Amino acid sequence: xxxAVYIHIPFCTQICHYCDFNKVYLKGQPVEEYLHALRxxxxxxxxxxxxxxxxxxxxxxxxxxxxxxxxxxxxxxxVQSLVHVKKLKEYTIEANPGDLTENKxxxxxxxxxxxxxxxxxxxxxxxxxxxxxxxRVKDVYTTVEAAKQNGFTNISIDLMYGLPxxxxxxxQFALDEFFKLDIEHCSAYSLIVEPKTxxxxxxxxxxxxxxxxxxxAIMYKMIMEQMERHGYNQxxxxxxxxxxxxxxxxxxxxDNEEYYGFGAGAHSYLNSxxxxxxxxxxxxxxxxxxxxxxVREEIPLTKKEQIEEEMFLGLRKNxxxxxxxxxxxxxxxxxxxxxxxxxxxxxxxxxTITDNYIKLTEHGRMLGNLVFQQxxxx
Numbered sequence: 001x002x003x004a005v006y007i008h009i010p011f012c013t014q015i016c017h018y019c020d021f022n023k024v025y026l027k028g029q030p031v032e033e034y035l036h037a038l039r040x041x042x043x044x045x046x047x048x049x050x051x052x053x054x055x056x057x058x059x060x061x062x063x064x065x066x067x068x069x070x071x072x073x074x075x076x077x078x079v080q081s082l083v084h085v086k087k088l089k090e091y092t093i094e095a096n097p098g099d100l101t102e103n104k105x106x107x108x109x110x111x112x113x114x115x116x117x118x119x120x121x122x123x124x125x126x127x128x129x130x131x132x133x134x135x136r137v138k139d140v141y142t143t144v145e146a147a148k149q150n151g152f153t154n155i156s157i158d159l160m161y162g163l164p165x166x167x168x169x170x171x172q173f174a175l176d177e178f179f180k181l182d183i184e185h186c187s188a189y190s191l192i193v194e195p196k197t198x199x200x201x202x203x204x205x206x207x208x209x210x211x212x213x214x215x216x217a218i219m220y221k222m223i224m225e226q227m228e229r230h231g232y233n234q235x236x237x238x239x240x241x242x243x244x245x246x247x248x249x250x251x252x253x254x255d256n257e258e259y260y261g262f263g264a265g266a267h268s269y270l271n272s273x274x275x276x277x278x279x280x281x282x283x284x285x286x287x288x289x290x291x292x293x294x295v296r297e298e299i300p301l302t303k304k305e306q307i308e309e310e311m312f313l314g315l316r317k318n319x320x321x322x323x324x325x326x327x328x329x330x331x332x333x334x335x336x337x338x339x340x341x342x343x344x345x346x347x348x349x350x351x352t353i354t355d356n357y358i359k360l361t362e363h364g365r366m367l368g369n370l371v372f373q374q375x376x377x378x
Contacts, residue, residue, distance in 0.1 A: 008263030014134040056249035065099040076111035085112040098135035156185035184245035312372035320359025
């Protein structure tokens with residue numbers, strides 16, 4: 001059974017202009033009722049589908065650290081009561097640099113959290129304001145220093161590129177500042193404009209001045225080259241790490257393994273079924289309080305769909321898809337199952353086969369989505 005747990009906290013003090021995750025403004029929300037319902041859902045699911053040994057917990061959002069100290073303690077106690085925290089290989093919480101007070105850091109440390117993921121996005125205050133972030137650059141330095149002082153030795157930040165009016169000089173400056181922080185991990189994502197976001201509405205009115213595709217490609221290449229030069233290994237399309245600090249939780253997703261997902265709008269993958277929870281907070285709470293699962297949708301995956309996901313998720317990793325593991329898992333050799341697709345993509349210089357792994361070339365990483373589409377059979 002699954003070894004990974006995701007917990008969704010949908011509250012934010014400010015809504016970012018690019019974000020399409022399930023989230024609401026914190027003010028006026030039934031936070032305590034939500035946290036109680038979350039505990040009930042976890043108890044219910046663990047009773048129906050007991051975990052063998054949970055290895056990773058990831059608390060995301062929203063902004064989990066938007067909770068006040070008492071609420072954060074309650075959440076920590078919930079996890080501690082249902083998961084063997086001391087046996088976890090990784091326990092991550094997402095945080096906004098402006099929200100992580102000294103006391104909150106002490107609470108997280110006391111309850112076994114050993115990895116912080118900070119939503120930094122940019123080291124340019126004007127850009128931070130333009131994308132709807134509430135923190136400022138000075139908060140990043142303060143938070144990272146405070147986290148180190150409180151004993152956190154596994155810190156990751158998110159950076160974004162391809163933002164409105166962003167230049168390659170902005171990206172260069174962000175990289176320089178990241179390296180100065182002397183931390184273990186960075187996730188660097190290109191902006192994707194999603195429906196139902198502020199940016200989507202602006203784009204439809206031709207009021208979102210984005211860099212060109214060529215400029216964005218230059219930014220991505222800059223990031224890849226400089227991360228390598230500074231000793232950060234690119235182990236997935238958007239993720240860079242010092243040796244031994246790969247995100248164990250996210251690797252579960254890319255390995256196409258099963259995981260629990262708890263909370264409003266959370267997704268899970270159990271018993272070959274992908275499930276999404278109800279998104280609206282009050283609907284979620286009502287359903288859980290009726291002792292019913294807060295399910296919005298369930299999609300049982302066919303073997304064909306599982307194979308497709310194995311390929312396009314696995315190819316996100318720099319090591320690629322293990323031919324041996326794929327064959328053992330599905331009783332099919334991927335080189336035979338996808339013979340035509342792999343041959344064409346290899347000839348086009350987008351894929352390579354090395355040491356019994358199918359992997360993207362550097363050029364293939366630049367065109368990842370185009371490659372992934374080839375493995376979805378009609």
